[in-house]
Amino acid sequence: MDKNKSNKKPEKEDHQESRRDFLKASSILTAIAVAPATVAKAAEYNLGEKISAAFETTPVNLTINGVKKQLPVEPRSTLLDVLREQLDLTGTKKGCDYGQCGACTVHVNGQRVLSCLSLAVMQEGKEVTTIEGLAKGDELHPMQKAFIKHDGFQCGYCTPGQIMSGIACINEGHANSKEDIKEFMSGNICRCGAYPNIVKAIQEVKNGGQKS
Amino acid sequence: MNEAFFDKKEYKPLDRVDGRLKVTGAAKYSAEYPLPNMAFAVLVGSRIAKGTIKSIDSKAAERAPGVLAVISHLNAIKVPGYQPKGEHPSEPSTNGQPLRVFFDNKIVSNDQPIVAVVATSLEKAQYGASLVKIQYIKEQHKTDLEANAGDAKLAAAAKKNPKSPTADYDRGQKDAFESAPVKFEAEYVLPTEVHNPMELQSIIAHWEADNKLTVYDKVQGTKMTQKNFAKEWDIPEENVKCIATFVGGAFGNGLHNWPHETAAIIAAKQVKRPVKLVLTREQMFTMVGYRPRTWQKIQVGATRDGKLVAINHQSIGQTSSYEEFTESTLMQTRMMYASPSVSTRYRILPLNVATPIWMRGPGEATGAFALESAMDEVAHAIGMDPIDFRLANYTESDPDKNMPWSTKYMRECYEEGKKRIGWKNRKLKPGEVRDGEWLVGYGMGTGTFGANRGPATVHAELDKEGNLVMHCAITDIGPGTGTAMVQIASNTTGISTDKITFHLGSSEFPNAGLQGGSSTVNSVGPAVLAACNALKEQLITMAAAKGNSAFTSAKPDDLMFNKSELQLGGKSAKTTLADLFKQNNLEKIETTNESKPDENRNKYSMNAFSMHFAMVHVHPFTGQVRVKKIVCCADAGTIVSPKTAESQMIGGATGGIGMALTEDAVMDHRFGRYVTKDLGDYHVPVHADVPDIDVYFVNKPDLLADPVGSKGLGEIAIIGVAPAIANAVFNATGKRVRELPITPDKLI
Numbered sequence: 001m002d003k004n005k006s007n008k009k010p011e012k013e014d015h016q017e018s019r020r021d022f023l024k025a026s027s028i029l030t031a032i033a034v035a036p037a038t039v040a041k042a043a044e045y046n047l048g049e050k051i052s053a054a055f056e057t058t059p060v061n062l063t064i065n066g067v068k069k070q071l072p073v074e075p076r077s078t079l080l081d082v083l084r085e086q087l088d089l090t091g092t093k094k095g096c097d098y099g100q101c102g103a104c105t106v107h108v109n110g111q112r113v114l115s116c117l118s119l120a121v122m123q124e125g126k127e128v129t130t131i132e133g134l135a136k137g138d139e140l141h142p143m144q145k146a147f148i149k150h151d152g153f154q155c156g157y158c159t160p161g162q163i164m165s166g167i168a169c170i171n172e173g174h175a176n177s178k179e180d181i182k183e184f185m186s187g188n189i190c191r192c193g194a195y196p197n198i199v200k201a202i203q204e205v206k207n208g209g210q211k212s
Numbered sequence: 213m214n215e216a217f218f219d220k221k222e223y224k225p226l227d228r229v230d231g232r233l234k235v236t237g238a239a240k241y242s243a244e245y246p247l248p249n250m251a252f253a254v255l256v257g258s259r260i261a262k263g264t265i266k267s268i269d270s271k272a273a274e275r276a277p278g279v280l281a282v283i284s285h286l287n288a289i290k291v292p293g294y295q296p297k298g299e300h301p302s303e304p305s306t307n308g309q310p311l312r313v314f315f316d317n318k319i320v321s322n323d324q325p326i327v328a329v330v331a332t333s334l335e336k337a338q339y340g341a342s343l344v345k346i347q348y349i350k351e352q353h354k355t356d357l358e359a360n361a362g363d364a365k366l367a368a369a370a371k372k373n374p375k376s377p378t379a380d381y382d383r384g385q386k387d388a389f390e391s392a393p394v395k396f397e398a399e400y401v402l403p404t405e406v407h408n409p410m411e412l413q414s415i416i417a418h419w420e421a422d423n424k425l426t427v428y429d430k431v432q433g434t435k436m437t438q439k440n441f442a443k444e445w446d447i448p449e450e451n452v453k454c455i456a457t458f459v460g461g462a463f464g465n466g467l468h469n470w471p472h473e474t475a476a477i478i479a480a481k482q483v484k485r486p487v488k489l490v491l492t493r494e495q496m497f498t499m500v501g502y503r504p505r506t507w508q509k510i511q512v513g514a515t516r517d518g519k520l521v522a523i524n525h526q527s528i529g530q531t532s533s534y535e536e537f538t539e540s541t542l543m544q545t546r547m548m549y550a551s552p553s554v555s556t557r558y559r560i561l562p563l564n565v566a567t568p569i570w571m572r573g574p575g576e577a578t579g580a581f582a583l584e585s586a587m588d589e590v591a592h593a594i595g596m597d598p599i600d601f602r603l604a605n606y607t608e609s610d611p612d613k614n615m616p617w618s619t620k621y622m623r624e625c626y627e628e629g630k631k632r633i634g635w636k637n638r639k640l641k642p643g644e645v646r647d648g649e650w651l652v653g654y655g656m657g658t659g660t661f662g663a664n665r666g667p668a669t670v671h672a673e674l675d676k677e678g679n680l681v682m683h684c685a686i687t688d689i690g691p692g693t694g695t696a697m698v699q700i701a702s703n704t705t706g707i708s709t710d711k712i713t714f715h716l717g718s719s720e721f722p723n724a725g726l727q728g729g730s731s732t733v734n735s736v737g738p739a740v741l742a743a744c745n746a747l748k749e750q751l752i753t754m755a756a757a758k759g760n761s762a763f764t765s766a767k768p769d770d771l772m773f774n775k776s777e778l779q780l781g782g783k784s785a786k787t788t789l790a791d792l793f794k795q796n797n798l799e800k801i802e803t804t805n806e807s808k809p810d811e812n813r814n815k816y817s818m819n820a821f822s823m824h825f826a827m828v829h830v831h832p833f834t835g836q837v838r839v840k841k842i843v844c845c846a847d848a849g850t851i852v853s854p855k856t857a858e859s860q861m862i863g864g865a866t867g868g869i870g871m872a873l874t875e876d877a878v879m880d881h882r883f884g885r886y887v888t889k890d891l892g893d894y895h896v897p898v899h900a901d902v903p904d905i906d907v908y909f910v911n912k913p914d915l916l917a918d919p920v921g922s923k924g925l926g927e928i929a930i931i932g933v934a935p936a937i938a939n940a941v942f943n944a945t946g947k948r949v950r951e952l953p954i955t956p957d958k959l960i
C-alpha cells in the first residue's frame with residue numbers, strides 16, 4: 001500500500017543506486033566479460049544488436065491481459081519499458097520512471113504495482129493487467145465509463161494509471177470515504193488537476209457495487 | 213439575420229469526444245508510434261553551468277552493445293540552418309537565439325544537452341550514456357537572481373520600441389505615491405516553477421527521405437514546429453510533417469522548439485533510422501523551460517477611505533544568457549484598478565541558466581501574486597473589506613488603453629463568489645475564526661488575461677448521411693479542443709455531436725496558431741463557425757437552384773438540421789440532405805474557411821477576468837495549511853463546452869494551490885544545479901491536497917471579441933489563485949508570506 005502513497009516516498013537515491021547496481025551486475029558487464037573478442041569486435045561493427053540480444057535476454061513467462069506469452073527480456077528491463085517498447089502496450093505511461101507519479105500503474109496478480117519499479121524478469125508466472133485489458137470487447141469497465149462521465153481527465157496522460165489505481169483502491173477497501181480515496185490515490189499525480197472528478201468517478205463505481 | 217427565427221441551442225455539457233481513446237489507452241502520444249527499425253537516443257547533460265567542453269571520451273560507449281552512435285559537437289552532422297555567428301534559424305517567440313545543440317563546445321547552462329547516445333534499445337542507450345566521460349573547463353557562473361539583481365536590464369524589445377508591453381510605463385503624476393495619505397510598500401518573490409506535465413517531453417524523428425522529415429513531437433504548435441524545422445534543415449515547409457495528435461499536458465513548455473528535438477533529428481539523420489528521444493524527469497527541469505524566478509516590488513498609495521492614488525510596480529525576472537524571455541508580469545497593474553497614477557518597470561536578468569518559457573497564466577499569474585496580495589494588505593491597513601476596497605476602485609473602462617471594455621462582468625463574480633465561499637463568515641481581523649484547533653481564513657484574488665485571437669483555418673466536409681468532418685492543425689494539450697469545436701459545429705448546424713468529428717494535431721491540416729495564451733476557442737472556434745456557415749450557404753444555393761423557393765432568400769443562420777431533415781426558420785423546409793445531394797448528384801460538399809481578428813480590436817479592450825476565493829485551515833502549531841474550499845468565478849465569455857471548461861478551471865485552481873503552497877525549484881547556486889529535480893522533491897499538488905472546487909461562469913457572450921463570444925479560459929483559471937490562498941492564510945493567522953511557496957516553516 002505504501003507504494004502508492006506519495007507522502008511517503010521511498011528513499012529515492014538509495015533505491016536508484018541499488019537498481020543501477022543490480023542492472024550493471026546482471027547484464028552488460030557480465031555479457032562483455034564473457035564475450036569472446038570477436039563478439040566485442042562485432043558489437044563495434046553494429047552487429048552488436050543481434051549478438052547481444054542472444055546474450056542478454058532471458059525468457060520470461062507472463063500472462064498479459066489474459067494472454068499467455070513467453071518473452072525474451074533483458075534482465076535490466078523494467079516491466080514498463082517491456083510493455084511500452086517491446087509489446088507496444090503504450091497505454092501504460094511513463095511519467096517519471098522513479099516510482100513518484102503513478103502513471104505506470106498496472107495490476108500484477110490483481111494488485112496495483114508501479115511497473116517502472118518492477119523488473120520484467122521478476123514477473124515470471126504472474127498475471128499482468130494493463131489499461132488495454134480492462135474493457136470486455138466494446139464494453140468499457142465501469143471505472144472507464146465513470147471517468148468519461150465525470151470528466152476525470154484532461155490531457156489523459158495520467159489516466160490509465162489513475163484508472164488502474166482507482167480499481168485497486170476499491171478492491172483494497174480504501175474507497176470508503178472521499179478522504180480515504182484522496183489519501184490512497186495520492187500516489188497518482190494528475191498535473192492537469194482532474195482530482196475532484198477522479199474522486200467522483202471512483203466514488204460512483206464504489207457505490208455502484210464494485211466489490212471491496 | 214442576427215435574431216434568427218429559431219433559438220440557437222444552448223451549449224450543454226458533453227462528454228469528451230476523445231474520452232474513450234483516453235480511458236482505454238488507445239490515445240497515442242508522441243513517443244508511442246511504433247516505427248520499424250526504431251533507434252533510441254538518450255541525452256547526456258553538462259555538469260557545469262558555464263565554460264567549455266575540454267574533451268569527450270566516448271570509446272566505451274561506442275563499444276557498448278547496441279550503441280549506434282555517440283553524437284556531440286565533435287561529430288554531429290552540420291545543421292544547414294545553423295549560422296556561424298550565433299544565429300539560429302528558427303524564430304522563437306522569445307527574442308534572442310535558441311541554443312544550437314551539438315554546435316560547439318560552449319556550455320551556457322547546467323544540464324545543457326551535449327551528447328546523445330543512440331542505440332537499438334532504450335536500455336542500451338541509457339547504459340551507453342552512462343559510459344560517456346566528459347571533461348570541462350569551468351568558468352565562474354551566475355545563477356542567483358537576488359545576488360545579481362544589479363545587472364537586470366530593460367528587454368531589447370522595450371529599448372527598440374517604447375510602446376512595447378515590457379517598456380517603462382507611467383501615467384498620472386510622478387510623485388503621487390509619495391504624497392498619498394496611506395502608503396504601502398512590499399517586496400514579493402515567486403520561485404522558479406516547472407511545468408512538469410505528466411507526459412515527458414518526447415519526440416520521434418523520422419527522415420522519410422533525405423529532405424523529408426516527419427516528427428511525432430510533443431508541441432503546442434504543429435505549424436510552428438513545421439516552420440522551425442524547415443528553416444533549421446533548409447528544406448521546404450511541405451517536406452516537414454509534425455504530428456501531435458495527443459499531448460500529455462504542456463502548460464506552456466511546448467510553445468518553443470527545444471534543443472532535444474533537434475538532437476533527435478540530427479541523430480535520426482546520422483544513424484539513418486527513426487529515433488525516439490524521451491527526456492527524463494530531471495531533464496524536464498532543465499531542457500524545456502520553466503516559470504522564471506521573479507522578484508517584485510510594489511508601492512500602493514491610497515486615501516483613507518479606500519481610493520487608490522498610485523501604484524508603482526517593478527519586477528525582475530530571470531532569463532538565459534542567449535534568449536530574452538519576457539512576460540507580461542506588470543500588465544494587469546496598469547488596467548485592473550482605477551488608479552490615476554501608475555508606473556511599471558519591467559526588467560530581465562540574464563543568468564547562466566536555460567531559457568524560461570511561458571507557464572500557465574504566464575507573467576500575469578506572477579504579477580497577480582504581488583498586486584492582489586498588496587491590495588489585500590492595503591485593505592487591511594485601512595480596515596476595509598478587501599472586496600469593498602476592490603469595488604471602490606472598479607474600472608468601467610480600460611485606464612491603460614483608454615478604451616471601453618468589450619465586456620466586463622466582474623461585479624457578478626464578486627457577488628457570486630462571496631456567496632459561494634461564505635464570505636460573511638470572514639472576520640476583518642485575522643486569527644478570529646477557528647474550527648477546532650485549526651485557524652480558519654478566507655481570501656480572494658482576481659486575475660485577467662487578454663482575450664487573444666489569431667487567424668485560423670478549418671476545412672469541413674459534409675456527406676449525404678449528414679456526417680460532418682473537420683480538420684485543423686491546432687493541438688489539444690488537454691482542455692478538450694476537439695470537444696469544444698464539435699459543440700460549436702453542432703450548435704451552428706443542429707447536427708448531433710455524434711455525427712461530427714474534429715481532427716487536429718497535424719501540420720498537414722489547415723493553419724492554426726499555437727495552443728497557448730487562451731486563444732484556441734477564440735481563434736479556431738470562429739473558423740469552425742465560418743466553415744459551418746459556408747456549408748449552409750452551399751446547401752441554400754443548391755436548394756434554391758433546384759427551384760425550392762423557400763431557400764431563395766434564406767441566410768445561413770436560418771438553416772438548421774433536424775436529424776436528416778432541413779429546417780428554415782425553425783420550420784421544416786420539406787427537404788432532406790439526402791434529397792438535396794441526390795438532386796445535385798453529389799456525395800459530399802466541402803469548404804475551407806479562414807477567420808481572423810477584426811477591427812474591433814482597435815476599438816475595445818478585450819479581456820477575460822477571473823476571481824478566485826479560498827477558505828483555508830492553518831494549524832497554529834505545525835503551520836500546516838489545508839485548502840478546504842475554492843470557488844472560481846470566471847467572466848470568459850460564452851462557455852461552449854461547460855463540462856470540459858469546468859475541468860479546466862479546476863485544473864487551473866489546482867495549479868494555483870501548487871504555486872501557493874508547494875512548488876519551488878530550488879537551485880544550489882554553488883553548482884547552478886537544481887536540487888529539486890524530480891516529483892519526489894518538487895511537489896505538485898496530489899489528490900490529498902485538493903479540496904472541492906466550485907466553478908461559476910458568468911457565461912455571457914463577448915461578440916465584439918469574436919463571433920463565438922468566447923474570451924478564453926486556460927490562463928485566468930490559475931491567475932489570482934495563489935494570492936487568494938496567501939490572503940486567506942493571512943486572514944487565518946495574521947502572518948503575511950511574501951515569498952512563495954507558503955511552507956509551514958514560514959508560518960511558525
Ligand code: FES
Pocket residue numbers: 093094095096097098099100101102103104105114115116117
Ligand atoms: S512512471 Fe512509474 S511512478 Fe512514475
Ligand code: FES
Pocket residue numbers: 152153154155156157158159189190191192193194410460461690
Ligand atoms: S489528465 Fe493530464 S495529467 Fe491527469
